[in-house]
Amino acid sequence: MTRKRKGEETEASTPAADASALLTSANGKEPGYMVELAKSGRAMCKKCDEKINLRTVRVGVMLEGDWGLFTSWQHLGCTIFHKSCDSVEKIEGYGSMSVENKDAILTRWEESQHEDDDDMAEVNPDEMVRSAWKHPAEPSSDL
Numbered sequence: 001m002t003r004k005r006k007g008e009e010t011e012a013s014t015p016a017a018d019a020s021a022l023l024t025s026a027n028g029k030e031p032g033y034m035v036e037l038a039k040s041g042r043a044m045c046k047k048c049d050e051k052i053n054l055r056t057v058r059v060g061v062m063l064e065g066d067w068g069l070f071t072s073w074q075h076l077g078c079t080i081f082h083k084s085c086d087s088v089e090k091i092e093g094y095g096s097m098s099v100e101n102k103d104a105i106l107t108r109w110e111e112s113q114h115e116d117d118d119d120m121a122e123v124n125p126d127e128m129v130r131s132a133w134k135h136p137a138e139p140s141s142d143l
Contacts, residue, residue, distance in 0.1 A: 047078035
């Protein structure tokens with residue numbers, strides 16, 4: 001987006017441009033992360049479907065899908081950081097957190113390095129469709 005001011009041209013960032021900078025991969029398969037304190041207490045965790053309380057650490061998982069960039073908010077404890085996130089320093093907003101929150105983020109990041117995230121697993125569509133019935137069903141006698 002370009003903004004003109006009194007005959008000048010200046011570059012202004014757009015939310016989409018800022019979000020795309022958080023992605024770690026151009027193919028969109030590896031998420032980018034951002035951390036912040038919950039601003040309103042209305043966001044729902046996409047892992048456990050519980051509210052994220054006001055002023056608690058929340059993690060924004062930045063993904064790119066067919067429809068564009070989106071942020072999936074999660075509790076810090078619900079987040080499993082992708083293996084591509086090889087340092088907490090790569091997490092946007094980490095540097096501006098308090099020492100206590102930085103320690104919590106670092107601890108969760110270290111724990112999640114040994115966990116597998118089922119939401120990030122590749123899905124084979126053929127495995128999602130029933131290929132055959134295990135037991136042939138007989139029609140009901142009242143038909």
